[in-house]
Amino acid sequence: MDDSTSTTRPGGIVGVLAVAGIVASLMQTLVVPLIGELPRILHTDAANASWVITITLLVGAVAVPVIGRLGDLYGKRRMMLACSVPIIAGCVTCALADSVTQMIIGRGLQGMGMGMIPLGISALRDLLPSERVGPAIALMSSSMGIGGALGMPVAAAVAEYASWRVLFWGATALSVLVAGLIWLLVPATPARTTGRLDVVGALGLGIGLVCLLLGVSKGADWGWASGTTLGLFAVALVVFVVWGWWELRAGDPLVDLRVTARRPVLLTNVASIVVGFAMYAQALIVIQILQLPEATGYGLGQSMLAAGLWTAPSGLMMMVVSPLGARLSAARGPKVTLVTGSLVMALGYGSSMALLGTTWGLLIVTCLCSIGVGLAYGAMPALIMGAVPRSETAAANSFNSLMRSIGTSVSAAVIGVVLTQMTMRLGGHTLPSESGFRTGLLIGCGVALVAAAIASAIPARRADSPAEDAVTAEPATVS
Structure with missing residues (x-):
C-alpha cells in the first residue's frame, strides 16, 4: 500500500470512487430520454442519430481494456484522472453541438472515460485494509447500476423542463467535481507491473x-x-x-490469455457475459411497457419522467444490497454470491409473468432483478481479483467489464429481434405485442438460470478477502 494512504480515511476513498463510478455510468444513459428528439435537435435522420448511442458503446469497449493495462503499468489513480479528461471534453462538446457529427464526437470522448469504473474497483485492492475491500468492491460495482438507473429520471426531468444542453453542462460540472475529488482525496496507487503497452x-x-x-x-x-x-x-x-x-x-x-484461461477467471468472464445479457433485457422491456399507451391493453401510459421515476428505485436497491452481498461473500465466498444473485434475477423475471399489468408490479420486478444484479456485480470483481496476480488486477477487471458490455450488446440485439418480430397494429403504428414482451422476459429468466449454472461450476475458494495476493505462477487447481 502507498504511504499516502495512511493520511486518507478509507471511507473517503470509497465514497469518491463510488461517486466516480456513478458519474461514469450515468454518461451511458444520459441521452436515452432524448432518443426520440435527437433527429429534430441535430437536423438529421433516425439512422444517423442512433450513432450517438452506438459510438459510446464502441469507444468504451475498445478503451476499457487498454486503460486497464495502463493502470497496471502507470498507476490507477493517474489513469482515473486521465479518464476524466475525455469525459469532461466530451460533455462540453455535446453541450455545444449543433450537428450530429459534433454530438457523435462528444459521445465518443465520453466513452473513453468508461475505464474509470474497473480502475476504481482495482484501486480499492491497493488502497484499503483487507477487511474493507470486500464491502467497498460491492459498493463500487453497484455504482454502475445506480448511475444508470438514476440517470434516466434526472435526464428526463431536465429534458422535459429545461434545454437539453443543460444535461451536458450539468454532466460537465459533475465530471469536473469527480476529477477534483480524485485529485484531492484518492492517494497515488503504485504501478504494479513493468513493461510497455x-x-x-x-x-x-x-x-x-x-x-x-x-x-x-x-x-x-x-x-x-x-x-x-x-x-x-x-x-x-x-x-x-x-x-x-x-x-x-x-x-x-495486453491481456494475459494464460491467466484468463484459468478456470475461475474464464468461468467468471463467461458468467459476466450472461449476467450482462440478463441485466439489460428487463431494462429494455420495462421502460417500454411503462410508456406505451393504455389503449394497447398492456401499456401503462406513463410519461417519460414518470417512467424514469418508477425505475429509479431499482438502482437504489443495488446500493442497499451491496453490503449484504459483501457479507455473504465474506461468509460463503463470492461464488455463492454470484449464484444467489443470478437466481434472484431469475426470480424477478419469473415474477413478471404475474406482475406485468401494473406499475407497482413492474417496480417489484425491476427491484428483484436489480437486487440480483447488485449481488452478481459485487461478486465478479472479487472472483477475478482472487484468481489473478496483484500486478494484473486493473487489466483483469477491465477485461471483465468488457465481457459485461458484450453481454448487454447481445441482449439489445436479441431482445430487439424478438420485439420487432412479435408486433401488433394500433392507430396505424406497429408496436411490440404483449406476447413479445413476455417472450423477452422469459428469455431473461432462462439466461439468468444459465448464469447461475455457469457460476456454480466456478472452482470453490475459501472465503478470503479479495485483497489477498492470488496465485501468480501456477493455474488454480482447486475444484
Missing part, C-alpha cells in the same frame, strides 16, 4: 471489438443476413484468432 494487441482487440459490436448493434438495421453484417462478423472472427495468437507470444501482452 502492447500496441499491436490493443489495435487488434480494438478492430475485432468494433467489428463484432458494430455487427451486433446494427445487424437489425442492416439485416442479419446482409453482406455488411456477415462481413463484420467474419472479420471479427479472423482478427480475434490472429489477436489470440499474438497475445500468447507477446512479451508484455
Whole structure:
C-alpha cells in the first residue's frame, strides 16, 4: 500500500470512487430520454442519430481494456484522472453541438472515460485494509447500476423542463467535481507491473471489438443476413484468432490469455457475459411497457419522467444490497454470491409473468432483478481479483467489464429481434405485442438460470478477502 494512504480515511476513498463510478455510468444513459428528439435537435435522420448511442458503446469497449493495462503499468489513480479528461471534453462538446457529427464526437470522448469504473474497483485492492475491500468492491460495482438507473429520471426531468444542453453542462460540472475529488482525496496507487503497452494487441482487440459490436448493434438495421453484417462478423472472427495468437507470444501482452484461461477467471468472464445479457433485457422491456399507451391493453401510459421515476428505485436497491452481498461473500465466498444473485434475477423475471399489468408490479420486478444484479456485480470483481496476480488486477477487471458490455450488446440485439418480430397494429403504428414482451422476459429468466449454472461450476475458494495476493505462477487447481 502507498504511504499516502495512511493520511486518507478509507471511507473517503470509497465514497469518491463510488461517486466516480456513478458519474461514469450515468454518461451511458444520459441521452436515452432524448432518443426520440435527437433527429429534430441535430437536423438529421433516425439512422444517423442512433450513432450517438452506438459510438459510446464502441469507444468504451475498445478503451476499457487498454486503460486497464495502463493502470497496471502507470498507476490507477493517474489513469482515473486521465479518464476524466475525455469525459469532461466530451460533455462540453455535446453541450455545444449543433450537428450530429459534433454530438457523435462528444459521445465518443465520453466513452473513453468508461475505464474509470474497473480502475476504481482495482484501486480499492491497493488502497484499503483487507477487511474493507470486500464491502467497498460491492459498493463500487453497484455504482454502475445506480448511475444508470438514476440517470434516466434526472435526464428526463431536465429534458422535459429545461434545454437539453443543460444535461451536458450539468454532466460537465459533475465530471469536473469527480476529477477534483480524485485529485484531492484518492492517494497515488503504485504501478504494479513493468513493461510497455502492447500496441499491436490493443489495435487488434480494438478492430475485432468494433467489428463484432458494430455487427451486433446494427445487424437489425442492416439485416442479419446482409453482406455488411456477415462481413463484420467474419472479420471479427479472423482478427480475434490472429489477436489470440499474438497475445500468447507477446512479451508484455495486453491481456494475459494464460491467466484468463484459468478456470475461475474464464468461468467468471463467461458468467459476466450472461449476467450482462440478463441485466439489460428487463431494462429494455420495462421502460417500454411503462410508456406505451393504455389503449394497447398492456401499456401503462406513463410519461417519460414518470417512467424514469418508477425505475429509479431499482438502482437504489443495488446500493442497499451491496453490503449484504459483501457479507455473504465474506461468509460463503463470492461464488455463492454470484449464484444467489443470478437466481434472484431469475426470480424477478419469473415474477413478471404475474406482475406485468401494473406499475407497482413492474417496480417489484425491476427491484428483484436489480437486487440480483447488485449481488452478481459485487461478486465478479472479487472472483477475478482472487484468481489473478496483484500486478494484473486493473487489466483483469477491465477485461471483465468488457465481457459485461458484450453481454448487454447481445441482449439489445436479441431482445430487439424478438420485439420487432412479435408486433401488433394500433392507430396505424406497429408496436411490440404483449406476447413479445413476455417472450423477452422469459428469455431473461432462462439466461439468468444459465448464469447461475455457469457460476456454480466456478472452482470453490475459501472465503478470503479479495485483497489477498492470488496465485501468480501456477493455474488454480482447486475444484
